Amino acid sequence: MSILTALAALALWLTLLALLTFTLLAAYRVSLKRHPYTDCRRCKGTGERRSRLFAHTFGYCPDCVGTGHKLRAGARLLNVR
Numbered sequence: 800m801s802i803l804t805a806l807a808a809l810a811l812w813l814t815l816l817a818l819l820t821f822t823l824l825a826a827y828r829v830s831l832k833r834h835p836y837t838d839c840r841r842c843k844g845t846g847e848r849r850s851r852l853f854a855h856t857f858g859y860c861p862d863c864v865g866t867g868h869k870l871r872a873g874a875r876l877l878n879v880r
């Protein structure tokens with residue numbers, strides 16, 4: 800194999816890789832736009848914080864302020880709203 804064919808093959812592979820990466824990123828961005836929120840991990844999406852001492856009492860979850868959902872990391876980092 801000559802050096803030119805090797806370079807051509809390399810260029811082809813890099814182009815395909817770039818296209819694949821771009822497609823995946825675009826799909827991720829669409830997903831972020833359509834579903835920007837995820838369940839709050841601390842309260843598992845309930846929005847409430849249960850007392851350990853009195854099982855029937857609860858307060859609002861301080862992480863999600865009682866909403867039960869949080870902005871996804873990608874949406875926060877890429878500023879997708």
Ligand SMILES: [Zn+2]
Pocket residue numbers: 839840841842843844845846847860861862863864865867868
């Ligand atoms: Zn929460």
